[in-house]
Amino acid sequence: MNLAEIETFLTIVNTKSITKTADLLFLSQPTVSHRLTSLENELGFSLVIRNKGHKQVELTPKGMDFIILAERWMSLWKETLELQHNQEQLLLNIGCTDSLNIAVFVPLYDKILIDYPHLDLSIQSHHSSELYGMLSEHNIDIGFVYHQLHYKNIISEKLFEEKLYLLQSEHPVVEKPIVHTDELDSTKELFLSWDDNFQIWHDRWLSSVSRPHISADTITLLDRLWKNADTWMIAPESVIHELSRYRKVYVSELKNPAPNRICYKIKHKYPKTTSKRAVELFEEILEQFLHLERKEIPIGEIWGGR
Template sequence: MNISEIETFLMIVKTKNITKTAENLFLSQPTVSHRLKSLEEELGVKLIARKKGHKQIELTSQGEEFIPIAERWVSVWQEMQLLKHSREKLYLTVGCTDTLNSAIFFDLYRNMLNEKEQFINLHIKTHYSYELYSLLENHEIDLGFVYHHLHFKNIVTKPVLKEKMYIMQAEDAPIKKPVIHTDELNPDWEIFASWEANYQVWHDQNVSKGNRPRVEVDTFELLLHLMSDPRMWTIAPVTVVERIRTLRPIYVSEIGNTSKPPERVTYMIKHKYPNEASLKAVQVFEEKMKEYLKSKDWGYLG
C-alpha cells in the first residue's frame, strides 16, 4: 500500500467516476484501475462495487469504512514528509479570499518574507469563503480568513477585524465631496462587490433598490483597473481603499446615507483538531498577524 494508491482511492471517492479521477490525477484510466485493484488485493477487500453500464461508481460497505483510514494514512504520510524535509522549518498553508490576500495580508506576507530568520514556508491559497471552510475541514489548509460566518462542526471561527465602508472614486470624479449620499451618484457607473451577506442586504435596500448592478466584480485586480474610469464609483472597506490608494489616485468620501452599511467583519477559522505538524506554524503566524493588525488603524478586534 503506497500513497499513490491511497490518493487515487480518495479521488475516486470524491469524483464517483474513474474517468474523472484519471483526468484529475493526469493518469490513464488503466493506471487508475490498476492502483485500485492493487489496493484491494493488499487489503483483501472490495472497495468499489463494479456495475456494468453505470458511469458513477458506488462504494462497498468496506469502501465506506476505509475512507477515514485512508484520510488518516495521507495525513500521517504528509507529516512524515514534513519531518523528513523540515530541517526545523515550519510549513503553513493559509487560505484567504481574494481581497483579503490582496488588500489586508499582502504587506504581512512581504514582511515575513523579508525577515532575516526565514524559518516559515508559506503556501497561500485564494478561494471563496465557503470553499475555504471545506478546505480547512478536509485539512487542505491549516488556517483560513473569510468574511462569511458559516457553521461547520469541526471549525472554530473568531472575528479579528471590523472595517468601516467608504465611497471610492477616481481622483478626477465629477462629484467630489467629503460626504456623499449614494443617491447623488449615477447607479449605472457603480462597480458592485458583494463584500458579505449583510452588506448585500443593505445595498439591495439602500442603493440598488431592487435593480441589478450594471457591473459586479469579485477580484481586487479587476476593481483596481475599473477604478481608472472617472465615472466609476464603488463602496469598499477601508483596507481595500487604502491598498488601491497606494496604486492609483482616488477620492474617498464618507457615506452620507441615513442608514449606514454594516462594517465588514473578517473571521479567522481554525480546525478543532489540527494536524500536529502545523500547530507551531499556526501559532507563529497568529502572533505576527496580531502585531501587524494592531499596527493598522483598521478596526482590529483582538
C-alpha cells in the same frame, strides 16, 4: 496498504471510472484493477460493486465508509513526508479572501519573508465559504474570512472590523464629504460584494434601482477596469488605502452607512502536528502587525496617487 493503492482508490472515488483513473495516473487499466483488488484483499472487504457493462464505478457501503479513512491515511503520509523533508523549515498554508490578501496582508507577508526565513508560506485566495471547507479538510492551516459559518471542528475569532466609504475619482461627480446613496447614479457603480451584510444593504439601497455598471470578484480587476472618471464604488477602508496607492481618489462618508465589515480568523480544533508550530508563530507575528497604527482616511479631500 501502501501509498499507490490508497491514491488509486481515492482517484477512482473522484472519477468513478477505472479508465479515467488509469489515464490520470498514467497507468494501464489492468494495473489500476490490480491495485484495487490488492487493497480489498488487505482490508478483507469489497470497495466497489463490479457490474459488467457499466462505465461508472459504484462504491459498496463499506467503500463509502473507507473514503474518510483513506483521506486520513493520505494526510498522515503527507505530514510524514514533511517531517522527513526538513524538520527546521516550517510551512504554513494560509487561506484568505482576495481583498484581505491584497489590501491588508501583503506588508505582513513581506515582513515574514525578510524576518522569518525559516517560515515558508503557501497563500491561497478563495471566497469565505470555500475557506471553511478547505480548513475542515486540512487543505489550509489557518484562514481569514468575512462571515461566520458553523462547523463543529472550526474555531472562529473576530480579528478586526472596518468602515465602508464612498470612493470616487479625483474628479468626483458628487463632491461632498457626506453623501446619501440616493444622490448617486447606480448605473455608474463598480461593484464587489464585500460580505453578506454588505450585499443585503446593497440590495436595499442600490440594487433595487438598477444593476451596477461593472461587477467583479477581485479588487485587482476592479482597479484595472476603473477607467471612467464618473464611476464610483463603495469599499472598506483597507481597500481604499490600497487603491489610493496608484490613483488619486475622493472619499465621502455615507448618510445611510453600510454595516462595518468584520474579519474573522478561523482555525481547526485539531490542527496537523506538522503545522502547529507554524500557526503559533504566524499568530504571534500577526498580533504585532495588527497593533501597528492605521492611517486615517481623509474625508472630502483629493488624495493618494504615486
